[in-house]
Amino acid sequence: MKSTEQLEQQLKRHSKAAKLEVWGKVVSFSALLLIVAVVVAIIGFVASKGLATFFSNHVSLWDFLSGKSWNPGITDAHGKPEVGALPMIVGSFLITILSALVATPFAIGTAVFMNEISPNKGAKILQPVTELLVGIPSVVYGFIGLSVIVPVTRTLFGGSGFGILSGTCVLFVMILPTVTSMSVDALRAVPRYYREASLALGATQWQTIYKVVLRAATPGMMTAVVFGMARAFGEALAVQMVIGNAALMPGSLVDPASTLTSVLTTGIGNTVMGSLQNNALWSLALVLLLMSLIFNLIIRLIGRKGRLQ
């Protein structure tokens, strides 16, 4: 016969299953926390390194953002280091906006074709091809840019062939599959009865597409384009291989130029940790990080607006 105390203890003790439950919950939650910690650490480290240029090396933020000459090893006439990041910032924005401008009509046209006009061919040919191309590594795009696009630009426009134009062409092909497949998702989310109602009112197929389907899918399409822009802005190696890597204000689309990412990939290995040259590069990385946060924010705002409508 057990004493009441023993019985009480036995009843109050957690069962094996309950212990396992707590264990599982704790383990899975720590995995999640680890990811959050990584995000915080990345932002923290890059910010602390990137801000050092302004706090330890006393470069003014305005000089950094508006200066046109990038030569962190050299000081100018006033004894200030030359860390003007404007050429890279302009380069990054130019290729991002240009490639998005070229890619958007193609991507949306293809997405409409795949989803509205010929779903059969879309599913058989276009879908697998775009899916495959989303997965092609960016160095492969860079290599093709180097061996096909750069020589073509050279013959057509003279110069070295390296520059914003070649970068735009490479990024256009790179973001096209991404934007297309996300636009298809946006079109697919438009309910079928919208189309049926419009066609039943006597609208032609094009009127239905243009006035009903595309309007309803606008927030999704915008998200797709911004997503493509974020990818273009952050792309490093493919751009670095074709842009020419001259940290100068781009005079024309076929002059060698540089972007934030291209300067980072070529520079970070050639500078000493903690030096001004190195810190200035980390400031560029910080600009890149902030821009990716801003793109993220824009996508969120579009999403929220889309829901409200």
Next chain:
Amino acid sequence: MMNPKTQNKVAIGTLYGVAGLVVLILLALLGYILVSGLPQLSWHFLTAPAKAFLKGGGVGIQLYNSFYLLILAMLISFPIALGAAIYLYEYAKDNWVTTTIRTAIEILSSLPSVVVGLFGFLFFVVKLNLGFSILSGAFALTFFNLPLLTRSIEDSLRTIDTTQREGGLALGLSRWETVTRVILPAAVPSILTGVILSAGRVFGEAAALIYTAGQSAPALDFTDWNPFNISSPLNPMRPAETLAVHIWKINSEGIMPDAKAISSGSSAVLVLAILLFNFAARYLGKRLYKRLTSA
């Protein structure tokens, strides 16, 4: 003003044109990679070590490094992503903490891979003193891979019917037991598909690796499998240039006389590997689904 019917014809004709052009561009791209790359492939090319100044080198070590890094990165990231996805989908309540965590994951997935690579360089290579090594590279790839893998596993969990969860709980199983004994086995095929697809992405990544796994490929002795020897293929502390990094490296330094041929061949290998990953994901997913559900 055109009448609506002509307008319709013109617009749809244009769309045919646009879609045709896009297909043409994409096929030309694929065709170029394969046509210029496939003739380069040979047993020698795939197994021989690279030569820096002479013609006729291969990509054997780079190819091996790519696979080794891929496996290590997957081994590290899969359990973390699985745990995170389980918590997010099965446990997390719909409150501000969960929203914040989801935002953080989204931010991580949208970070440019070069920023992830730079962080890896700063933290693992410099701060933790791991040097340019496979281990640093594997961690960088893990960070790059985690958000997408987590999301894809969560999507896999979402496809499992809630009645399965209710069934498990009604039988007196704890939530954790329901997940591990009922939900996960049912979700294995789609989780596997997600894992293989993300493997394709990791396999071709280069920007996150140039400053973590390094840009050199020291000679390996494939008879020495002691992970503590520097020339052993298993040693995780040696620098390891991957195939993708190799393409970038030989094109931006340009001292190799046959850089173009080697890059064409390597590009074809990368694309074929991605193709293989895609087919494997589809095929295995279907096969496993049939076997596990006996459907």
